[in-house]
Amino acid sequence: MIGRRRVAVRSLALGLAFGFVLVRSEAVSWYRIQEMFRLQSFHMYGIIGSAVLVGMASLWLIRRFDTRGPDGEALEIVPKETGGRNTRYWAGGAVFGLGWGILGACPGPIYALIGSGQTVFLIALGSALCGTWLYGALRERLPHR
Amino acid sequence: MTAAVDLLSRPWPWYVAGPLIGLVVPALLVWVGRPFGISSSFRDVCAATIPGKLEYFGYDWKEHAWRLAFSAGVLAGGFLAWQVLGPADPGGLAVAVSEATRSDLLALGITDQTGLVPRQLLSWEALGSVPGLFVLVIGGFLVGFGTRWADGCTSGHAITGLANLQLASLIAVIGFFAGGLISTHWLLPILLAGLP
Numbered sequence: 001m002i003g004r005r006r007v008a009v010r011s012l013a014l015g016l017a018f019g020f021v022l023v024r025s026e027a028v029s030w031y032r033i034q035e036m037f038r039l040q041s042f043h044m045y046g047i048i049g050s051a052v053l054v055g056m057a058s059l060w061l062i063r064r065f066d067t068r069g070p071d072g073e074a075l076e077i078v079p080k081e082t083g084g085r086n087t088r089y090w091a092g093g094a095v096f097g098l099g100w101g102i103l104g105a106c107p108g109p110i111y112a113l114i115g116s117g118q119t120v121f122l123i124a125l126g127s128a129l130c131g132t133w134l135y136g137a138l139r140e141r142l143p144h145r
Numbered sequence: 146m147t148a149a150v151d152l153l154s155r156p157w158p159w160y161v162a163g164p165l166i167g168l169v170v171p172a173l174l175v176w177v178g179r180p181f182g183i184s185s186s187f188r189d190v191c192a193a194t195i196p197g198k199l200e201y202f203g204y205d206w207k208e209h210a211w212r213l214a215f216s217a218g219v220l221a222g223g224f225l226a227w228q229v230l231g232p233a234d235p236g237g238l239a240v241a242v243s244e245a246t247r248s249d250l251l252a253l254g255i256t257d258q259t260g261l262v263p264r265q266l267l268s269w270e271a272l273g274s275v276p277g278l279f280v281l282v283i284g285g286f287l288v289g290f291g292t293r294w295a296d297g298c299t300s301g302h303a304i305t306g307l308a309n310l311q312l313a314s315l316i317a318v319i320g321f322f323a324g325g326l327i328s329t330h331w332l333l334p335i336l337l338a339g340l341p
Contacts, residue, residue, distance in 0.1 A: 004210065010176045011211040015218020016225065018169050023226035023261075025162030026240050030262040035246040037322075037329035046159030047166065048303055054167025055181075055308030062171060069178035077180045077305065080296055080313035092294030093302070093317040097324020099287025102280045102333055104262065106299040107183040107292060110285070111216050115223030118262055120269050124285030131289025132187040136201035142294060 002070045019112040028112045030104030037101055084145030091143070099131075153230055156241050170305055177211055182301030183219070184292040186212040227261070253333070254340045265340060276336045295320065 022028050027047055036044035061067070062075050069075050082089075100106050103124055105113060110128065113121040135142075170181045189206040190213070196202035206213075232239050239260050247258060255263050264271065271277030292298040295317045297306060303321065306314025 007177055007211050008214040011173070011179075011214035012218040012221070014169060014172055014176070015215035015220075016222040017218075018166065018215075019219035019222020020226045021157065021162050021165045021222075022219070023223050025157040025159070026261075027162065028223070028261065029240045029242075030267060031240045031242040031246065031250070031258070033325075034250060034329060035242045037325045038246055038249060040243045040245040040249075043159050047163040048299070050160060050163030051167035051304050052307045054164045055170035055304055056310070058168065058171035059308055062174065067175060069174065070176060071178060073178060075174050075178070077174075077309045079309060079311045080306065082313045082316075086313065086316050089295055089313050089316040090320040090323075092291050092296070093320020094291070094324040094327075095287050096291025096295055096298065096317075097321040097326075098328050098332070099284045099289075099291055099324075100299075100321060101325035101328025102336065103284030103288060104267075106288060107187065108219055108298075108300055110288075111183070111219040112223030112226075113262070115220035115225075116227035116261060117224075118267065120267060120272060120281065123272065123281045124288070127282045127285030128289030128292075129187055129190055131286040131291070132184075132293045133191045133195065133202075134286075135290050135293040136188070136191060136199045137197070139199075139201050 007070075018108065019115060022109055022112045023116050028105060028109035028116065033100065033104040085143075086145070088142075088144040166304065167308070169300075170308055173215075179211055180301075181305045182297055183212075183216065184289075184298035184301060185209070186216040187289055188293060189213055232261070253337045255337070266337075274341050275339045279336055291324070 025047060026032050027044065032041075032044055035041045059077070067075060080089075096106075105121065105124065107128070110121050110125050114125065173179050173181045188202065189209050192202040192204060192206040250258065250263075255265060257263065257265055262268075266277055266280055268277070272281060288298075295302065297314065297317060299321070302311075302314040302317040307318065
């Protein structure tokens with residue numbers, strides 16, 4: 001088993017690279033998200049689309065060469081469960097989208113924006129944590145399937 | 146050298162940024178052994194601070210400490226990209242969005258289009274106005290609630306999930322877009338009418 005410290009250092013380094021790219025490509029910008037939802041530029045679609053293609057090719061290569069994880073474990077992303085009306089995905093997704101459209105930032109960019117100096121996004125982060133907490137409290141009563 | 150300066154003074158094009166973001170998926174899997182996803186860190190923070198007696202938060206968040214480390218990294222990356230290496234276009238219109246977007250936003254009352262985000266809407270001063278308060282507080286809340294209900298956000302569903310050809314993620318991403326379109330074209334114009 002690789003140690004906790006090594007896991008933390010690697011995660012921190014990868015997060016740093018991710019946050020850096022998010023800011024440098026302007027993907028964290030409210031203006032870019034508006035541009036995306038107004039279908040006025042290919043920029044965000046190009047970022048997400050090419051990220052998906054590179055991710056897909058990487059997963060294929062990992063399977064093809066049976067690449068192992070840090071502890072020698074087989075690497076497979078277990079697909080999320082589907083079934084019934086898939087309510088959690090479309091309804092939860094739509095609620096997320098409603099927030100994304102006005103705030104102009106999803107979770108990764110919220111962290112990156114705080115780091116970039118837009119400290120008011122601490123309020124958005126606090127509200128998002130309240131949202132997550134309330135979901136945890138209401139979970140039994142919400143439709144998922 | 147010019148290329149290096151260009152890389153720091155201009156916004157990165159999608160064909161540089163997108164593939165780099167895509168590489169986070171295999172990098173996290175191979176080096177850390179975990180699938181890429183950011184929003185579960187919200188759950189970890191709740192579990193670590195105010196779990197109450199809720200089953201959803203009743204797990205050992207320390208087992209997932211990598212997610213908090215990754216989130217801290219994203220924050221540090223934002224700091225390095227903007228505070229240390231400076232804005233892409235100091236003193237100018239910081240974000241290179243299209244003219245069409247600029248004029249649409251101008252028509253909605255976003256007259257100051259400098260900065261990474263519009264300060265009329267997203268700043269400590271704007272928090273004192275109805276649109277600013279709504280966008281930050283309700284917008285953030287919906288993001289945090291929705292992402293946990295949908296079991297993933299842009300990274301977990303739109304990037305990792307689609308790359309893994311998951312039906313659940315395709316449905317979630319369609320939901321993300323439907324919600325975003327409604328917000329942009331219907332909710333936002335109503336809100337921005339209240340700009341001071």
